[in-house]
Amino acid sequence: TDFIVYxxxxxxxxxxxLYEQERLPDYTHWIGEIIDVFGGVYNFMTINEVTTNMDRFYDAHHFYSEVGNVIAARLQDEEIEEADFGEWVTEETFEEHIEEVRQSLEAEAQ
Known part of the structure; x- marks a missing residue:
């Protein structure tokens, strides 16, 4: 059985x-554990075109169905407009991915 994890x-x-509360190590550990178990994960929890648009969420943690449709398209390897949304992360790309997330959070904080 293959699982598509995101x-x-x-x-x-x-x-x-999460970053300001110094919880990035927890986030990093969590993503790493998912990769350890499943071999890879689509990570939509980054600063990207979708997560910076508050009109696509009805509260801080819940998105509208249109975002769910974009997620489904990405998981099915369909082309989507939001090119920076939903990066496939594996053991090989994990460190670089986490560094990109950290840098984007630091850049936005300044």
């Missing part, structure tokens, strides 16, 4: 709060 998006302010 991390759902949250709004940029909620992700930023």
């Amino acid at each position: 991390v759902t998006p949250v709004t940029e302010p909620l992700l930023r709060l």
Whole structure:
């Protein structure tokens, strides 16, 4: 059986709060554990075109169905407009991915 595993998006302010509360190590550990178990994960919980648009969420952690449709398309390898949304992360790309997430959070904080 193959599993398609993904991390759902949250709004940029909620992700930023996670960073400001110094919870990035927990986030990193969580993503790493998912990869250890399943071999890879689609990570939608980054600063990207979707998570920075509050009109696509009805609260900080819940997105509208249109975002769910974009997630489904990405998981089915369909082309989507939001090119930076839903990165496939594996053991080989994990460190680079986490560094990109950290840098985007630091850049946005300044």
